[in-house]
Amino acid sequence: MALDGGLLVRHRVPFSQEPSGLKGVVNRFRITPMAVFWTLITFILVIPILLFLSVAFSPRLMSQGHQWFTLSSFKPVFSGAYGIALLHSLIIGVVAAVGAMIIALSMAWLVIRTNTPARVLWNTTIFALFLAPSYLIALGWQRLFEQRGVLEIMGFSVAPIRNLLYGPVGICMVLMVKGIPFAYLVIANAMRGLGEEFEQAVRVHGGSRFEAFKVMASLLMPSLFSAMAIVFAEAISDFGVASTLSSVGHFSVATYQLYQGINSIPVNFPVSAATSITLLALVILAILAQNKALRGRSFRTLSGRTRPATLTKLSLFGKISTSGYIVVLLIVTLGIPVFGAISASMLQGLGSLLSHYSINFDNYSRVLHSRFLRNPLIYSTEMSLITATLAVGLAAIASKVLTSARNSRSKRFVDFFLLAAVALPGIVFAIGYIFTYNLKFINDLGLHIYGTSFLLALAYTANALPSTSRSLVGNMGQIQESMMDAARVHGSGAAKAWVDVTMPLIARPLLIAWLLTFSGTLLELPVSELLYPPGSPPVAVGIELSLAGFDYGGGTAIEVLSILWALVVVGIAFFLFNRFAPPGWKRLGNLR
Amino acid sequence: MEEIGKSTMSDNAPVNAYRVEIRGASKHYGALKALNQFDLTIEPGTFTVLLGPSGSGKSTLIRSIAGIERLDSGSIAFGERVVADNGFHMAPEKRDLAMVFQDYALWPHMTAFENVAYALKRRSLDASESDRRVNEALERVGLSSKGPNYPFQLSGGEQQRVALARAIVGRPSLLLFDEPLSNLDADLRERLRVEIATLTREIGATACYITHDQSEAFALADQIGVLRAGELQQIAAPEEIYRSPANRFVAAFTGTSGSFLGVVTEVHGHHVQVALGKRRIECRTSTPLKVGDSVEVLIRPSATSLSHHHSNSLPAIVLDVAYRGRGYEHVVECEFGVISSVFATESTARGSRVEIYIDPHNCLAFPSEKRVEVDLSISELTPIK
Numbered sequence: 011m012a013l014d015g016g017l018l019v020r021h022r023v024p025f026s027q028e029p030s031g032l033k034g035v036v037n038r039f040r041i042t043p044m045a046v047f048w049t050l051i052t053f054i055l056v057i058p059i060l061l062f063l064s065v066a067f068s069p070r071l072m073s074q075g076h077q078w079f080t081l082s083s084f085k086p087v088f089s090g091a092y093g094i095a096l097l098h099s100l101i102i103g104v105v106a107a108v109g110a111m112i113i114a115l116s117m118a119w120l121v122i123r124t125n126t127p128a129r130v131l132w133n134t135t136i137f138a139l140f141l142a143p144s145y146l147i148a149l150g151w152q153r154l155f156e157q158r159g160v161l162e163i164m165g166f167s168v169a170p171i172r173n174l175l176y177g178p179v180g181i182c183m184v185l186m187v188k189g190i191p192f193a194y195l196v197i198a199n200a201m202r203g204l205g206e207e208f209e210q211a212v213r214v215h216g217g218s219r220f221e222a223f224k225v226m227a228s229l230l231m232p233s234l235f236s237a238m239a240i241v242f243a244e245a246i247s248d249f250g251v252a253s254t255l256s257s258v259g260h261f262s263v264a265t266y267q268l269y270q271g272i273n274s275i276p277v278n279f280p281v282s283a284a285t286s287i288t289l290l291a292l293v294i295l296a297i298l299a300q301n302k303a304l305r306g307r308s309f310r311t312l313s314g315r316t317r318p319a320t321l322t323k324l325s326l327f328g329k330i331s332t333s334g335y336i337v338v339l340l341i342v343t344l345g346i347p348v349f350g351a352i353s354a355s356m357l358q359g360l361g362s363l364l365s366h367y368s369i370n371f372d373n374y375s376r377v378l379h380s381r382f383l384r385n386p387l388i389y390s391t392e393m394s395l396i397t398a399t400l401a402v403g404l405a406a407i408a409s410k411v412l413t414s415a416r417n418s419r420s421k422r423f424v425d426f427f428l429l430a431a432v433a434l435p436g437i438v439f440a441i442g443y444i445f446t447y448n449l450k451f452i453n454d455l456g457l458h459i460y461g462t463s464f465l466l467a468l469a470y471t472a473n474a475l476p477s478t479s480r481s482l483v484g485n486m487g488q489i490q491e492s493m494m495d496a497a498r499v500h501g502s503g504a505a506k507a508w509v510d511v512t513m514p515l516i517a518r519p520l521l522i523a524w525l526l527t528f529s530g531t532l533l534e535l536p537v538s539e540l541l542y543p544p545g546s547p548p549v550a551v552g553i554e555l556s557l558a559g560f561d562y563g564g565g566t567a568i569e570v571l572s573i574l575w576a577l578v579v580v581g582i583a584f585f586l587f588n589r590f591a592p593p594g595w596k597r598l599g600n601l602r
Numbered sequence: 603m604e605e606i607g608k609s610t611m612s613d614n615a616p617v618n619a620y621r622v623e624i625r626g627a628s629k630h631y632g633a634l635k636a637l638n639q640f641d642l643t644i645e646p647g648t649f650t651v652l653l654g655p656s657g658s659g660k661s662t663l664i665r666s667i668a669g670i671e672r673l674d675s676g677s678i679a680f681g682e683r684v685v686a687d688n689g690f691h692m693a694p695e696k697r698d699l700a701m702v703f704q705d706y707a708l709w710p711h712m713t714a715f716e717n718v719a720y721a722l723k724r725r726s727l728d729a730s731e732s733d734r735r736v737n738e739a740l741e742r743v744g745l746s747s748k749g750p751n752y753p754f755q756l757s758g759g760e761q762q763r764v765a766l767a768r769a770i771v772g773r774p775s776l777l778l779f780d781e782p783l784s785n786l787d788a789d790l791r792e793r794l795r796v797e798i799a800t801l802t803r804e805i806g807a808t809a810c811y812i813t814h815d816q817s818e819a820f821a822l823a824d825q826i827g828v829l830r831a832g833e834l835q836q837i838a839a840p841e842e843i844y845r846s847p848a849n850r851f852v853a854a855f856t857g858t859s860g861s862f863l864g865v866v867t868e869v870h871g872h873h874v875q876v877a878l879g880k881r882r883i884e885c886r887t888s889t890p891l892k893v894g895d896s897v898e899v900l901i902r903p904s905a906t907s908l909s910h911h912h913s914n915s916l917p918a919i920v921l922d923v924a925y926r927g928r929g930y931e932h933v934v935e936c937e938f939g940v941i942s943s944v945f946a947t948e949s950t951a952r953g954s955r956v957e958i959y960i961d962p963h964n965c966l967a968f969p970s971e972k973r974v975e976v977d978l979s980i981s982e983l984t985p986i987k
Binding site for chain 1: 694699
C-alpha cells in the first residue's frame with residue numbers, strides 16, 4: 011500500500027484520449043437528451059415569454075411604442091380598474107389555494123389511509139374534475155342558474171343564488187373546485203410514498219391519532235406548499251372563470267382586464283405585459299414564501315425500505331360521516347355543473363324565448379352526424395395525444411432538474427421559467443407565441459409555423475409543462491438518489507438507469523400526468539382560440555362558436571361528449587396499466 | 603469507448619482484481635474541501651477500509667472511485683486504465699465495479715431476485731446461466747427462498763444481504779462498500795461483517811470499504827486508511843495503526859479508554875515519563891519529545907486492567923461495571939479523569955477503591971497544544987511504584 015507519493019506510471023488507453031478533428035467537434039456538440047430539453051425549453055418557453063414581457067419595459071423593441079426603456083406601463087396596473095382587478099385576483103387566489111389544499115388533504119387522507127366506502131367514487135371522479143376546464147364548470151352552473159336557465163324553466167326561483175354565483179363567492183368556489191384535483195394529486199402522490207412508520211412512531215410515543223396526522227402533515231409539507239402554490243398560480247391566471255362568471259357578474263379580475271386590454275383598440279400590449287409581470291411577481295412571492303418555510307428540511311421518504319401504510323379501519327359512524335362528506339363534495343364540485351351541462355344539452359329550445367321545451371337526445375345526434383361539430387373533437391384528440399406525450403417527457407426531465415440535490419444554475423433557471431409560465435395566463439402566452447413566430451427574422455430563418463398545427467402543439471406543450479412538471483416534483487423528490495447511483499455502478503448508462511429505475515418508481519404519477527395533460531389540452535380554450543390553424547378548430551373553439559350562435563344545446567352536447575371521451579381515454583389508460591404494467595410498477599402508489 | 607470487464611466471466615474464474623491508484627484527488631463543494639490533494643494506492647485483491655468521522659471525505663472518495671462524483675482535479679486509475687483524470691471522467695457503468703450502499707439502494711419495484719439479476723445484465727449471459735448465478739448468489743447470502751419477495755417484505759438485514767448478493771453476483775473487479783452496516787443492529791452487523799469479509803476474499807476482488815466504526819475497520823481490513831478533513835492521516839495494517847498511530851487524531855479515532863494531560867519528565871528513546879499532577883506514568887511516543895513538553899496521554903482499552911501490579915498504576919474508584927460475557931468492563935475515575943473499558947474476569951462492585959494498571963506499550967503520549975503546568979521541582983512527586 012503506497013503512500014510514497016511516487017510517480018504514477020500511466021498508460022493512456024485509446025478510449026480516454028481526447029478526440030480530435032471532426033470527431034472532436036461532433037463530440038463537443040453531441041445531441042444529448044439534456045441538449046434537446048434545453049433547446050425545446052428555450053424555444054417554447056423562454057423566448058416567447060421574454061419577448062412578450064419585454065414589451066412592458068421596452069415598447070419599441072416590439073414596435074409597440076417609441077421608448078426603448080420605460081416603466082410607465084406599470085402605472086395603470088396599480089391604479090383604477092387594473093388595480094382593483096389585481097386586488098380581486100390576489101384575494102381570490104389565496105382563498106382558492108387554502109380552501110383547495112385543506113379539502114384535498116382531507117380527501118387524500120380519507121382515500122389513501124382509510125377504508126371509507128366512498129373512496130372508490132372519489133378516485134374515479136377526480137379525473138372528471140380535471141377534465142373540466144374552469145369555463146365548463148362555470149358554464150354548467152350558469153346554464154342552471156341563469157335567467158330562463160334550466161332551473162327557472164323547471165319552475166325554481168334561483169335569483170338569490172344567481173347573485174352569489176355572479177360575484178366573488180361564485181368565482182372563488184369555481185376556482186377552488188378547479189384547484190382541488192391539482193392539490194389532491196400532488197398531496198395524494200406524496201402520501202402514497204409515505205410509509206406508516208412515521209405515524210406508528212407517534213402513536214407508540216403516546217401521540218394521539220390527531221397528533222400522528224399532524225406529523226404526517228408536516229412530512230407532507232413540501233406537497234402541501236406545492237399544492238397551494240399551484241392552485242394560487244392557476245387561480246390568479248385563470249381565464250375560463252374570467253370569461254364567464256367574472257364578465258357576466260361585473261366582478262373584474264386581472265386576467266379579464268388583460269383580455270379587455272388585448273381586445274381594445276388600439277391594443278395596449280405594454281400594459282398587458284406589465285399586468286402579466288405583476289401576476290408573475292405575485293406567484294414568485296408565494297413560491298419564495300414556500301421555499302423559506304421549507305429551508306433546510308429534507309423530506310426524501312421513498313426508498314426500498316419504505317413499507318406501505320395499512321388502512322385505518324373506520325367505525326360505522328366514521329364510514330357514514332366520511333362517505334357523506336365525500337358525496338356532498340362530489341355533488342358541489344361535479345354533480346351540479348354536470349347536471350347543468352347534461353340537462354342543457356338535452357333541452358330543446360334553451361337560450362330561445364320559446365315557451366315550450368322538450369327533452370331528448372337530438373343535440374347529441376346533431377353533433378355525431380355533423381362534420382362541423384364532430385371534427386373538432388377528432389382534431390383535439392390528435393393534438394392532445396402529441397401534447398401529452400411531449401409535455402410529460404419534458405416535465406419528467408424538468409422535475410428531475412428541480413429535485414436535484416445541488417442548487418445548480420440550471421435548477422434555478424428551470425424553476426423560474428416554469429413558474430413564470432404558470433403565472434402567465436394562457437391567453438397572454440398565446441399572444442407571446444403570435445408575437446414571436448410572426449417576427450420577421452423567424453420567417454427569414456424559414457420557420458413559417460404561425461397558423462400551423464405544429465405551433466399549436468408547441469404552445470399547448472409549453473402551456474401544460476409548468477403544471478405537469480410541478481405535479482411530478484413531489485414524487486421525483488421522494489426517490490433516493492442512491493437508487494440511481496446503484497443502477498449506474500451496476501452497469502447501466504444514465505438513460506437506461508432512468509428507464510429501469512426512475513420510470514417504474516414514478517410510473518403511476520407519469521401516467522396520471524399524461525392523462526391530465528391529455529384531458530386539459532382536449533378542452534383548452536385560450537391558446538386554442540388564438541392559435542388554431544384556419545379551418546381546424548379545436549373542441550373549445552367549437553363549443554364557443556356554438557354558444558356564440560345561441561346553440562346552447564349543441565354547445566353543451568359537444569362539451570358532454572368531450573368529457574365522456576376524455577373519461578373513456580382515462581379508463582382505457584388505467585385498464586392497460588393495470589393489465590400490462592409489471593407488478594412492481596403497480597405496487598408503488600397503488601390504492602389498496 | 604471501451605468498457606472495462608465487458609467480457610463474460612466464467613463462474614469460478616479468478617477475478618481480475620484492480621490496483622486502484624489515486625493521485626492528487628481534490629473535490630470541493632462550494633467553500634468546503636471534501637478531498638484535498640488526496641493520494642492513495644490499493645493493491646489488487648486487498649481489503650482496504652477508509653476510516654474517518656463525518657465530513658472527513660470518505661464518502662466523496664468512494665463515490666469518486668465509483669464514478670458517481672467527478673473530481674475537480676487529480677486522477678484515479680484502475681491498473682493501467684485511467685478512469686478519471688483532470689476533466690476526463692469514465693461513466694460509472696463502464697468501470698466494472700459493484701457497490702453496497704448505506705441505505706441499501708434496492709429498487710422497490712423489483713423483487714430480490716430481479717434486484718440481484720440487474721447487476722448481471724452487463725455480463726450478457728443467457729437467461730438460464732443468469733438465473734443460476736442469481737440463485738447461487740442469493741443462496742450464498744442465505745436468502746434462497748426470498749427471491750420473489752419485494753424489498754418491503756424483507757427485514758433490514760435481509761435487504762442488505764440482497765444488496766450484497768447484487769454486488770458479488772457479477773464478480774466485479776472492484777467492490778465498494780459505503781458504510782453498509784451502519785443501519786443494522788449489533789448482532790446483524792457482526793454476522794454481515796463476517797459475510798462481507800469472506801465473500802469478498804472468496805471472489806478475490808479488490809475491496810474498498812468506508813466506515814466511521816473503528817471496530818468494524820479493524821475486523822475487516824488488510825489495510826486501514828484514516829481520513830480527516832479530506833486528507834489521509836495514515837494508512838497501514840490494522841496492527842500498525844493501533845500500535846503506532848501517526849498522530850493524536852489517528853490514536854483518538856482508533857480507540858481510547860481515556861486521556862490525561864501531563865508534562866514530560868524523562869525521555870528514553872520511544873519511552874517517556876509523564877508527570878500527571880503529583881504522579882508519574884510511563885508511556886510510549888512516536889513523536890520527538892523533550893523534558894518539560896506538555897503532552898496528552900491517550901490510553902488504549904487494551905492498556906488497562908484492574909490488578910495489583912505495583913508499577914505504572916493509579917488509584918481509582920469504580921463508577922460502573924458491565925458484563926460482557928467473557929468478563930467485565932469497568933468504568934473508573936482516578937484523580938486525572940475517567941477511564942473506561944477496564945477489563946477484568948471478575949466483577950468489582952461500584953464504589954470500590956481499586957488500582958488501575960496501565961501498560962506503557964499501549965499508552966501513547968502526543969504533544970499537547972494546551973499548556974500544562976506541573977511543578978517538577980516538588981520533591982514529593984510520587985514516583986513510579
